[in-house]
Amino acid sequence: MSATVGGTVRTVVAVLLCLALALVAGYAAYRLVRPATPQQDGWYERPPAADAPVRPGTPSTARRTADGSPRYVSAVHPDGRYFVDQDGEPILVRGDSPWSLLVDLLPDEADTYLSARSEQGFNALVVSLLGEPSNGGPHGDGTTVDGLAPFVDGDVTRPSAPYWDRAHAVLARAAELGLTVLLYPADSWVIDRVFSPSSVDDCRRYGELVGEWAADLPNILWMAGGDYTPTPEHDACFVAVQEGIRATGDRRPFSAQLISVRSPADDEHWAPLVDWDFVYTYQPVHEAVRQAYDDRWVRPSLLSESNYEGENNTGGPPTTTETLRRQVLWAVTSGSPGDIFGTDDWEFLPGWQDRLRSEGALQVSRLRDVVAALPWWTLVPDDGRLLTGGAGGEEEAWDQLESTLATAAVSPDGDLALVYVPTERTIILALDELAPGSGAQWVDPSTGTAVPAPLAETMTTPGANSAGDQDWLLVLGTHPVR
Numbered sequence: 001m002s003a004t005v006g007g008t009v010r011t012v013v014a015v016l017l018c019l020a021l022a023l024v025a026g027y028a029a030y031r032l033v034r035p036a037t038p039q040q041d042g043w044y045e046r047p048p049a050a051d052a053p054v055r056p057g058t059p060s061t062a063r064r065t066a067d068g069s070p071r072y073v074s075a076v077h078p079d080g081r082y083f084v085d086q087d088g089e090p091i092l093v094r095g096d097s098p099w100s101l102l103v104d105l106l107p108d109e110a111d112t113y114l115s116a117r118s119e120q121g122f123n124a125l126v127v128s129l130l131g132e133p134s135n136g137g138p139h140g141d142g143t144t145v146d147g148l149a150p151f152v153d154g155d156v157t158r159p160s161a162p163y164w165d166r167a168h169a170v171l172a173r174a175a176e177l178g179l180t181v182l183l184y185p186a187d188s189w190v191i192d193r194v195f196s197p198s199s200v201d202d203c204r205r206y207g208e209l210v211g212e213w214a215a216d217l218p219n220i221l222w223m224a225g226g227d228y229t230p231t232p233e234h235d236a237c238f239v240a241v242q243e244g245i246r247a248t249g250d251r252r253p254f255s256a257q258l259i260s261v262r263s264p265a266d267d268e269h270w271a272p273l274v275d276w277d278f279v280y281t282y283q284p285v286h287e288a289v290r291q292a293y294d295d296r297w298v299r300p301s302l303l304s305e306s307n308y309e310g311e312n313n314t315g316g317p318p319t320t321t322e323t324l325r326r327q328v329l330w331a332v333t334s335g336s337p338g339d340i341f342g343t344d345d346w347e348f349l350p351g352w353q354d355r356l357r358s359e360g361a362l363q364v365s366r367l368r369d370v371v372a373a374l375p376w377w378t379l380v381p382d383d384g385r386l387l388t389g390g391a392g393g394e395e396e397a398w399d400q401l402e403s404t405l406a407t408a409a410v411s412p413d414g415d416l417a418l419v420y421v422p423t424e425r426t427i428i429l430a431l432d433e434l435a436p437g438s439g440a441q442w443v444d445p446s447t448g449t450a451v452p453a454p455l456a457e458t459m460t461t462p463g464a465n466s467a468g469d470q471d472w473l474l475v476l477g478t479h480p481v482r
Contacts, residue, residue, distance in 0.1 A: 044213040047165050065089075070178035072219045073124055076253055076275055080298040082337035082377045083253075083276075086218070090377035093302055093338025094368045095124035095182070096361075097346050102167045103131030103144045104348040110170045116356040118177035120365045121372075125174065126182045126304070126340060128226070129167065129210070134189035135226065136347030142194030156197050156206045164213055175219040182255075182304075182340075185210045185241050187226035191234055203237040207244020215248065223278070225256040235269055242273075257304065262288040265295040276300040279336065282313045284403035286330040290381060293335030303331035303339040307400060309360035310344030316399030322469045323400045324360045325445045328367050329420035329473055333407040335381045338368075366448035367473075371418075374479050378411035379418065386410045386417055389428030410476075414438065417476040424470040426460040434476055441481050443473040450481035 065071055071085040073093060085091045096117055101110060117125070130150055131137025138145045148166065152158040174181055185207065186195040197203045214220050222245060224238040242254055253275040256264050263277040264270040276299050281288035285306050292301035306327045312319045324341065331339045341364050345352040384391075386408050393405025406427060410417035414435040421427060431438075440455040446467035453459065453474075461472045475481050 043159070043209055044164065044168075046216060047169065064178075070175065070219075071123070072175070072178070073180040073221060074218075074252070076300060077377075080300070081335070082300055090337075091123070092368065092372045092376060093124050093180075093340065094122050094365075094372070095126060095304070095338065095340030096122050097126040097305065097308065097340060097342035098348070099126060099128050099346045100131055100136030100138075100348060101125070101127050102129060102170060103137045103142075105170075106146060107166065107170065109353075111173060112353060113356065114170075114174050114177050114179060118179060120357075120361060121368060122341075122365070123178055124180045124182060124338075124340065126184075126223075126342075127171075128184045128187050128190070130184075130186060130190045130194050132190045132194050135187060137194075140193070142190065150194065154196060156195055156202055157209070159209055159213070168213065168217070171214075171217050171219070175217060180219045180221060181217075182221045182223050183214075184223045184226055185245070186238070187223075188228035188234070189226060191237065197237060200236050200240045203240035204244040204247075207241035208247055209244075210241070211245035211248030211250045214245075215250070221252055222250075222254040223257060224254070225258050225278075227259045228257060229260045230258060230267065230269060239273065255304075263292040263295075263301065265292050265297050265301075271297060274299075276302060278302065278304040279331075280305045282307055284330065284397050284400055284405070285327050286334045286403070286405055286407050289331050289334040289336045293381060300337050301335055303327065303336040305340060305342065308342035308344060308346065309358060311342075312399070314399045317401055320401070321360050321363050321446065321467060322471060324364055325367060325471060326400050326403075326420075326422055328364055328371075329418075329445060329471075330405075330407055330422075332371055332376065332379070333381065333409040333418050333420050335409070337377070339364075363446055363467075367445055370443055370448050370450075370473070370475075370481055373482065374418075374475070375411070375416055376418075378413075378416060379409035380412060382408035382410055382417075386430055386433040387419055387427060388430050390421075390425050391427070392423070392425065410434075415477050416479050417474075419474040419476065420471070421461050421474065422471045424461050424463070426458055427474075428458055429456075429476075431455070431457055435478055438477045439480060441475045443475055443481055445471055445473050450475065452480075 148163040255274045255278045264274045277292045307319045397403035406421045408419040441450040444465045
């Protein structure tokens, strides 16, 4: 072998060796951000269960499936009007809105919040996966309260493992406690800020990464938007994120929150893309829920945001516990399969721990208990066949407390009917719409206490309830409140 040939061989070997070392180093760095998982050739390796920040606690046994697992909002029932759990059983949505949970709270603090809400009977949460001050996050760069960044060098296709490990652990804890999470992979507050994709392909790739990361979390529903006025550019990105999630085989229900309309059913672009309608209004909720329910898209029309406890976004009178009760009961009697509550602590203001058991949260929980114990999923909003007189509501109303409309819903067989009467009055009922043997109970909506009443064509509200207000829920049929 000549010196020239030998030198050439040595040069080639050296180059190949350098390339091999570079590949090894590159792969090692790659695993820091995209670790392999034994289950699939994906990017996210689930942390060992021992690493999850958990404290002792048992979810309510009343919220268990047949095999003893916590129940989650898992799918839309084939009739399109409500959600079901993993066993296909109807599940009433009983939500809260801790938007900045994953970025504002340390793991122990998150567990305090999740445990309290589970104990109170909540079963759903609205949460942003990425944070920014506009959605309650602590920092403009998207870092958590203690400095964990979601991405490496801001690249949305390079998730930073410590951030995502913690978020996964918190959501896994929510799953243990029977809490479904309506999760925004990216929302309208972070797009073009913390979430700055360079192309629609980046949006799609990000969706794939999120879908892989969430594959073993059984308690996720997917969301897009958030106080969102649609634009073609952002529409394309949000849709691509969801397409990326779907590309992983994930088929969990999806919706979008739009501020420009009351629900996706009213938006030409989004109406055919969602699996259920996120109903969003600060005006009297019965109108918006019923409008979505009556739309040609037959799917759940869930009251998902209205006035929060401690806030009033209409500029009207302060939001009271009566406001919150009206929102729950108007929603259920207008076709909503539950509701989502909220407080001014959606951004976890100082002292939030002391407000977890606020009077508003307690009253809303009691009302939900009453409804959940009845076959609520059989109800159909009434069109004046049952409630034939005394409905009221002729006035123009901007705020929840300004409306006087009584709303009703009745099952097709007349076995159950609910009538929510927000102010003192006498109502007129068509008793032939009720099943034989039906009875009547007035329920104090501030306490959930039921008072039997003689069933008659004309019924008058019992006076002031325990909160000193005049609103009452009338339960009719063969399913008494216990």
